[in-house]
Amino acid sequence: MDKTLLIAKYTFKQLLKSKIMFNCFWLGLALMLFTYITSEFSFGNPKVIAMDFGVGVSSLASVAVAIFLGVSLLSEEIESRTVYITLSRPIARSSFIFGKILGMSLILFLNTLIILSCSLVIFFLFGGEWSTLIPVYLIFSMFEALLILLVVVFFSLITNKVLSVMNTIVIFILGHAIPNSLDINMVKNNPLLENLLKGYTYIFPDLDRFNIKKELSLSFQVDTTLIFNSSAYAISYIVLLMSVIIYIFKNKDLT
Amino acid sequence: MFTVKNIRKEFIVDFWKDPFVALEDLSFELEKGKITGFLGANGAGKTTFLKILLRFIQPSSGEISYLDGVSTNDFFKNLGYMPERPYYYEYLTGREFLRYCGKLQNLKSDKIDKAIDFWTHELKVNFALDRNLKSYSKGMLQRIGFASALLHDPSLVVLDEPLSGLDPMGRKEFKDILLKVNQEFGCTVFFSSHIVSDVEEVSENVVVIDKGSLVYQGNINSLLDQSASKLVKIEVDRVSDELQKAEHQIIEKMTIGSRNYLYCYKENQEKLIKEMANSSINIISLNQESYSLEEVVYKLNG
Numbered sequence: 001m002d003k004t005l006l007i008a009k010y011t012f013k014q015l016l017k018s019k020i021m022f023n024c025f026w027l028g029l030a031l032m033l034f035t036y037i038t039s040e041f042s043f044g045n046p047k048v049i050a051m052d053f054g055v056g057v058s059s060l061a062s063v064a065v066a067i068f069l070g071v072s073l074l075s076e077e078i079e080s081r082t083v084y085i086t087l088s089r090p091i092a093r094s095s096f097i098f099g100k101i102l103g104m105s106l107i108l109f110l111n112t113l114i115i116l117s118c119s120l121v122i123f124f125l126f127g128g129e130w131s132t133l134i135p136v137y138l139i140f141s142m143f144e145a146l147l148i149l150l151v152v153v154f155f156s157l158i159t160n161k162v163l164s165v166m167n168t169i170v171i172f173i174l175g176h177a178i179p180n181s182l183d184i185n186m187v188k189n190n191p192l193l194e195n196l197l198k199g200y201t202y203i204f205p206d207l208d209r210f211n212i213k214k215e216l217s218l219s220f221q222v223d224t225t226l227i228f229n230s231s232a233y234a235i236s237y238i239v240l241l242m243s244v245i246i247y248i249f250k251n252k253d254l255t
Numbered sequence: 256m257f258t259v260k261n262i263r264k265e266f267i268v269d270f271w272k273d274p275f276v277a278l279e280d281l282s283f284e285l286e287k288g289k290i291t292g293f294l295g296a297n298g299a300g301k302t303t304f305l306k307i308l309l310r311f312i313q314p315s316s317g318e319i320s321y322l323d324g325v326s327t328n329d330f331f332k333n334l335g336y337m338p339e340r341p342y343y344y345e346y347l348t349g350r351e352f353l354r355y356c357g358k359l360q361n362l363k364s365d366k367i368d369k370a371i372d373f374w375t376h377e378l379k380v381n382f383a384l385d386r387n388l389k390s391y392s393k394g395m396l397q398r399i400g401f402a403s404a405l406l407h408d409p410s411l412v413v414l415d416e417p418l419s420g421l422d423p424m425g426r427k428e429f430k431d432i433l434l435k436v437n438q439e440f441g442c443t444v445f446f447s448s449h450i451v452s453d454v455e456e457v458s459e460n461v462v463v464i465d466k467g468s469l470v471y472q473g474n475i476n477s478l479l480d481q482s483a484s485k486l487v488k489i490e491v492d493r494v495s496d497e498l499q500k501a502e503h504q505i506i507e508k509m510t511i512g513s514r515n516y517l518y519c520y521k522e523n524q525e526k527l528i529k530e531m532a533n534s535s536i537n538i539i540s541l542n543q544e545s546y547s548l549e550e551v552v553y554k555l556n557g
Binding site (some may be wrong): 006010013015017082085087089254 | 266332338341342358361387
């Protein structure tokens with residue numbers, strides 16, 4: 001476990017000093033500016049628009065950062081032979097990959113926190129009030145970003161960089177679109193299609209479970225059972241994906 | 256240190272084509288306490304073998320066993336490795352990177368700091384320790400990589416093309432450090448190179464591979480002796496008819512400018528010298544025709 005934490009610490013340190021954090025600050029500032037401009041055009045309810053636009057874009061930004069980090073996690077380490085420096089020492093491959101993902105998750109959390117905070121600044125500027133759903137949204141955004149990070153790492157272990165990014169984007173889009181499509185009457189009236197789509201959500205990540213943007217924007221309440229179930233789903237999926245990633249990485253030829 | 260038995264490695268390049276065989280039935284033993292050069296042309300399979308040795312890739316068949324009952328875990332604890340043209344975490348400083356490597360080896364902080372101080376002085380890269388690795392030149396990265404491989408006083412150092420990308424001064428310094436590590440610290444060194452003269456200069460033993468197969472393994476001097484010519488070249492002050500008696504022992508006579516040379520087989524050398532003494536012919540020099548390791552390796556590789 002010590003080695004895992006060591007890898008996580010140095011991964012975090014390396015990324016913290018890199019341009020990712022610098023870009024994150026610029027992205028946060030740009031988000032603040034665009035949220036402000038969009039809210040100004042809302043004619044009536046700038047708070048709702050500020051929250052809706054702000055959290056929507058911050059969620060997308062976190063996913064984009066997760067894809068960027070995840071796709072470079074292993075491919076760059078192998079291409080530059082940096083991975084050999086670590087793995088030629090007494091350390092298990094599982095500790096290495098777990099530590100890397102842990103370090104990246106911390107960076108991802110910091111990114112999500114900064115970007116979401118920037119969007120909330122404008123919300124509060126327009127008179128928005130603190131809601132207990134805000135930290136829940138932060139955790140759900142983090143779950144979504146972490147799942148996407150693991151999906152892209154999984155693909156990067158079995159295919160090349162471009163395909164990994166493309167596959168992950170497809171998984172992200174379908175992860176939102178398919179659960180939503182189950183509410184469409186056409187799907188409800190076609191049991192075969194409905195079962196097929198339901199089957200998809202059982203296998204691939206159902207990212208719509210973490211979408212509480214509407215509730216947050218319109219100050220609705222969210223059932224605690226839903227929060228609990230979604231969190232349990234995220235944790236189970238993360239554990240499952242991590243196990244698969246560790247298994248593949250342990251048996252992979254690092255050429 | 257370790258024994259390699261019948262290692263074969265295939266890579267599937269194209270689903271429809273036969274796999275590419277990178278290593279074919281490779282077997283040899285690495286002797287403890289010596290510097291062994293691992294020679295082969297580009298693409299001969301040196302790096303592939305090192306990746307198998309370090310468990311980065313699995314062989315298709317064959318195995319590597321560690322001598323003296325050393326467990327796999329102990330083998331890796333006492334191993335220092337530097338890959339070819341390494342690039343490190345560019346936003347870490349040299350010191351941070353070396354501390355990271357030291358901690359991976361389970362060294363205590365004070366021991367890590369002492370080792371960093373010692374090896375970076377030896378490798379003349381101490382002045383840049385607090386700079387980001389991003390700003391390091393190729394040679395400096397090579398030095399910091401070598402320092403990272405030596406931090407924990409390993410009993411075996413494996414280096415993949417350690418001299419590539421270094422200027423002549425750097426090459427000389429690196430070779431001196433290799434000798435020092437071996438002679439003063441008793442560390443076994445196994446390094447790959449495609450530059451024969453580098454291997455000849457520092458190594459006692461050599462493993463030569465070509466197209467994935469072993470060509471030679473053993474002492475460099477034995478290899479040179481085995482391959483030495485049986486011809487002797489004698490420079491004399493004059494070539495006289497008085498040497499007629501020994502004519503059948505001379506293979507060739509040659510005059511270049513004012514210099515006269517005679518060639519004979521080594522076994523006839525003594526008789527010929529006697530004849531020359533009887534004929535008052537003075538010998539200026541006598542040399543056995545010899546080959547450099549480079550020529551021998553070219554011959555071995557066909």
